Amino acid sequence: MYDLKALYEATSVQNAVELRLEHPEAQIIAGGSDVLVQMREGKRAGKELISIYGLDELRGVSIDESGNIRIGSLTSFSHITRDPIIQKYINVLGEAVDMVGGPQIRNIGTIGGNTCNGVTSADSASTLHAWEAIVELTGKNGVRRLPIKDFYIKAGQVDIRVEDGEIQTAILIPKASYENTFGHYIKYAMRNAMDIATLGCSVNVRLSKDKKTIERARIAYGVAGPVPMRAPHAEAVANGQALSLDLIDRFGLAVLDDINPRDSWRASKAFRQHIAVEMAKRCLFTSIQLAGGEL
Amino acid sequence: MAQYKLIRCTINGEPVERMIDVRASLTDMLRNDFHLTSVKKGCEVGECGACNVLIDGEAFNSCIYLAAWADGKSIRTLESLTGPNGELSDIQQAFLDEAAIQCGFCTPGFLMTAVEILETKKLYTRDELRKLLSGHLCRCTGYENILNAVEKTMKRRLGVPAE
Ligand SMILES: Cc1cc2nc3c(=O)[nH]c(=O)nc-3n(C[C@H](O)[C@H](O)[C@H](O)COP(=O)(O)OP(=O)(O)OC[C@H]3O[C@@H](n4cnc5c(N)ncnc54)[C@H](O)[C@@H]3O)c2cc1C
Numbered sequence: 001m002y003d004l005k006a007l008y009e010a011t012s013v014q015n016a017v018e019l020r021l022e023h024p025e026a027q028i029i030a031g032g033s034d035v036l037v038q039m040r041e042g043k044r045a046g047k048e049l050i051s052i053y054g055l056d057e058l059r060g061v062s063i064d065e066s067g068n069i070r071i072g073s074l075t076s077f078s079h080i081t082r083d084p085i086i087q088k089y090i091n092v093l094g095e096a097v098d099m100v101g102g103p104q105i106r107n108i109g110t111i112g113g114n115t116c117n118g119v120t121s122a123d124s125a126s127t128l129h130a131w132e133a134i135v136e137l138t139g140k141n142g143v144r145r146l147p148i149k150d151f152y153i154k155a156g157q158v159d160i161r162v163e164d165g166e167i168q169t170a171i172l173i174p175k176a177s178y179e180n181t182f183g184h185y186i187k188y189a190m191r192n193a194m195d196i197a198t199l200g201c202s203v204n205v206r207l208s209k210d211k212k213t214i215e216r217a218r219i220a221y222g223v224a225g226p227v228p229m230r231a232p233h234a235e236a237v238a239n240g241q242a243l244s245l246d247l248i249d250r251f252g253l254a255v256l257d258d259i260n261p262r263d264s265w266r267a268s269k270a271f272r273q274h275i276a277v278e279m280a281k282r283c284l285f286t287s288i289q290l291a292g293g294e295l
Numbered sequence: 296m297a298q299y300k301l302i303r304c305t306i307n308g309e310p311v312e313r314m315i316d317v318r319a320s321l322t323d324m325l326r327n328d329f330h331l332t333s334v335k336k337g338c339e340v341g342e343c344g345a346c347n348v349l350i351d352g353e354a355f356n357s358c359i360y361l362a363a364w365a366d367g368k369s370i371r372t373l374e375s376l377t378g379p380n381g382e383l384s385d386i387q388q389a390f391l392d393e394a395a396i397q398c399g400f401c402t403p404g405f406l407m408t409a410v411e412i413l414e415t416k417k418l419y420t421r422d423e424l425r426k427l428l429s430g431h432l433c434r435c436t437g438y439e440n441i442l443n444a445v446e447k448t449m450k451r452r453l454g455v456p457a458e
Pocket residue numbers: 027028029030031032033034035036037052073074099100101102105108109110111112113114115116117121122123124160166167168169194195196197340341342
């Protein structure tokens with residue numbers, strides 16, 4: 001038995017918004033792989049829960065009328081990895097979420113939960129930052145969309161307005177962001193399964209037509225700071241430059257101007273800085289190869 | 296104040312109906328209300344896989360799944376694998392033959408993930424199987440024999456010769 005005070009099961013997005021306005025103290029539960037664990041640990045004991053798990057309308061991946069990829073917030077990790085749209089346009093996201101926990105966790109965990117928890121180590125977060133995802137929230141005033149970097153406020157806190165009854169309903173990848181773009185994610189952890197990232201790094205590139213120049217490089221980290229973050233100095237080093245191994249080295253070193261990892265029991269700051277440089281280089285190298293560039 | 300919900304679902308092929316306490320996990324419901332004690336309580340926080348069951352064909356740790364969500368679902372536990380007179384299925388027999396069982400606590404969870412894997416009817420490499428089975432902890436066997444059992448059953452079912 002969980003120590004929960006009451007369970008309200010939403011029957012539609014609209015109903016979820018109403019339940020949120022009616023019970024402002026209650027917490028949203030999607031797949032529950034964070035919420036139920038924290039309830040067992042006593043952190044969320046005695047709380048009321050609003051379950052949105054039954055809302056099938058929030059599951060699945062599609063392309064909307066503007067060409068954006070739309071990922072319903074309740075889509076599970078295993079369904080994202082298997083989805084043909086994801087595989088075709090942003091395969092790195094499917095690969096990244098395939099590194100979450102183990103198979104059963106990937107069947108229950110949702111991308112909405114992975115971003116709404118505000119956790120820096122979330123395996124989807126660095127890739128979503130690196131692809132400039134848009135977060136869609138639905139509340140009493142309708143739909144609000146904001147860039148993912150503005151969605152994260154601080155560790156464990158995201159911009160969801162409980163007073164407006166908001167829930168996250170989708171994550172969008174804009175067409176301009178995914179077109180002709182290829183990326184790679186590396187999760188550094190102690191074990192291959194059932195482990196949280198010591199550091200996560202996601203890079204993607206768009207090359208020029210002749211595949212000799214980087215038109216656009218983007219890089220983001222998880223666990224390099226309190227929330228997932230881009231590395232703009234490193235991006236500026238690479239953008240518009242001709243492909244070379246030397247460029248990859250300079251790109252890697254430049255991330256040290258951007259990131260701010262901490263000492264924790266998992267790893268020291270110095271170690272995280274060391275692997276951050278190496279991961280940036282390897283991710284860029286692989287992204288260039290995936291984009292058809294030669295090095 | 297206790298809160299209850301009427302659940303209608305299919306368990307091991309049989310339609311059932313039950314009033315459940317909304318605070319129950321699916322593990323609680325399967326063990327206490329249906330006496331399906333193959334569903335083990337290990338860590339109860341999603342780490343070990345001892346409580347794993349199939350819901351609509353996918354593997355879930357029932358300890359972090361609300362019983363209330365079972366409504367409308369088809370749930371399968373280890374008890375569904377044996378024949379009418381208790382005959383073992385091929386995958387259970389393979390676990391015995393390969394000595395993939397010692398204390399047996401992890402076994403029902405592993406078997407249900409093995410069923411999910413086998414039902415995809417795909418041929419996986421050993422490394423892929425290792426990853427697909429990585430959501431389970433076993434304190435006894437060292438995993439190799441479990442991998443052998445799943446790999447051999449997969450190949451037998453697909454008609455691929457075991458090397
Ligand atoms: C054994 C184990 C291993 C794990 N390993 C990893 C790992 O390797 N990598 C990783 O990134 N994570 C890991 N996790 C954490 C977890 O599985 C993920 O964070 C998952 O994405 C959470 O999704 P959920 O749907 O289960 O979220 P929930 O637990 O339901 O919710 C998480 C948080 O988000 C809020 N929320 C969820 N959905 C919405 C929504 N649509 N609108 C508003 N608020 C919402 C909830 O209120 C809660 O605060 C692990 C968990 C377990 C139990």
